[in-house]
Amino acid sequence: TTPTFALPPTGAPPAEVDPKTGRRKSAKAEAAAVQERIAPRKRVTDDEDTLDEAAPETNPGAMSASQDDEDAPRFIKRELPRPRGRFTRVEAQRLSFFELTRAEGKATLEAAIEATEHRYSLLRTLEHRYNGPRGELTQVDMENVLRQHGIMETLEAQEKRNLQTAYASQRGAAGRVAWALGLSPSELQRLTHALLLEEEVEALRERFRNEVLAxxxxxxxxxxxxxxxxxxxxxxxxxxxxxxxxxxxxxxxxxxxxxxxxxxxxxxxxxxxxxxxxxxxxxxxxxxxxxxxxxxxxxxxxxxxx
Incomplete structure (x- = not known):
């Protein structure tokens, strides 16, 4: 037997049915629908987005979507500790001031005096390692503990030698002396006054004045x-x-x-x-x-x- 195949209908294609009314669309409506599908879509501008956000009641779908976003779990970034690699600088924990007042603190202070040129550099060295009795370590606190151990005279003798040597090598120039010792002009003046060297320093400067003029x-x-x-x-x-x-x-x-x-x-x-x-x-x-x-x-x- 010879197989037979169903032939396609020769008439016009069935018209589309409007899903709302259940009626067939007219040729004019079908053409409009096709034109709407193939026409380029209008791009939504930022102003329209702003209007949509300002009036959420007109778009219940967007409102529900925003509620879903709010209900979604959020991931908060944790505050991680700072890295502690080989080259990371981490400040050492300061020791108590009372460590300096003990008998063992005298050796620590004597070693620090040998490594510094004056009381201001000594204070800068100690304040990074020790706290003061009431917060930051001050110069008064440091000098009190030096007198307690009886080594304030050692520091003053070293300061006098350094000042005399600096004024002689810099030929009486106070600015150069301050720069060489790492002091500000006001610190140099206070140190000279504390060591009672004002007359000696002035006599030394006068000697160099006379040498220059003569x-x-x-x-x-x-x-x-x-x-x-x-x-x-x-x-x-x-x-x-x-x-x-x-x-x-x-x-x-x-x-x-x-x-x-x-x-x-x-x-x-x-x-x-x-x-x-x-x-x-x-x-x-x-x-x-x-x-x-x-x-x-x-x-x-x-x-x-x-």
């Missing part, structure tokens, strides 16, 4: 002219510059006839008195003698008979 070597004086901060620290900058200006004017007067310009004048003065010509030229500029000397040299060129 030096007769021209090269040394020209070199000191460039050290404004040092001269100002000693309080003799004005006196020194006035003295050097008068000396240079005298030397230039004796050498003016052998020079034709400022450069040759500096060479002549330097050669006669054993000073570098560069320092002489710099002194002319710093002391404000350049224009005056140029006028004198130009007038000498115009009137060679004079």
């Amino acid at each position: 030096t007769s070597h021209l090269t040394h004086r020209l070199d000191l002219l460039g050290k404004d901060k040092y001269l100002a620290d000693l309080g003799i900058q004005k006196r020194f510059t006035e003295s050097l200006r008068k000396e240079l004017e005298r030397l230039v007067k004796d050498s003016m006839s052998d020079a034709t310009d400022l450069h040759s004048l500096a060479n002549v003065v330097g050669r006669k008195h054993g000073a570098p010509a560069e320092l002489v030229t710099r002194a002319f500029e710093r002391l404000g003698l350049t224009e005056k000397l140029r006028k004198q040299l130009s007038s000498q060129t115009v009137n060679p008979s004079h």
Whole structure:
């Protein structure tokens, strides 16, 4: 027997049925539905989203979804401890102040005194390791415990040696002394007063003032002219510059006839008195003698008979 197959219907396709009314859609309605399906969808803007959020009662589905989000479990990030790796810096726990007041604390304080230059650096060392009796360790607390152990005199003797050495090596400049010892200017002043070294320090500074003003070597004086901060620290900058200006004017007067310009004048003065010509030229500029000397040299060129 020959198999037979059902043929597709030759008529028009059945019209779609409206699910709401149960009636067949007309050709016009079907075309509108197809057009609606294939038309591009309108993009929702941020303003419309804001309006939807402001009026949640108009969208019960969104309201229920937001309630579901609120009911969903939330995962809160735990506060984990800080890492303690090989290179992590962790502050050591401070010890009690009363550890320093015991007999064993004397050896600790003596070792700390040997490793420091003055009481301020000693305090900075101890305050990282020990608490004070009422919170932070203060200088008064530290000095009291040093006197209790009878080693305050040891610290003061070491401070005096360090101050005397620093003032001698820095040639009386208080600013350089403070920098060398790691002190602020106010700390240096308080330390000098506490050690009763004010008269000794002032006498030492006066000695260096007299040395600077009394030096007769021209090269040394020209070199000191460039050290404004040092001269100002000693309080003799004005006196020194006035003295050097008068000396240079005298030397230039004796050498003016052998020079034709400022450069040759500096060479002549330097050669006669054993000073570098560069320092002489710099002194002319710093002391404000350049224009005056140029006028004198130009007038000498115009009137060679004079």
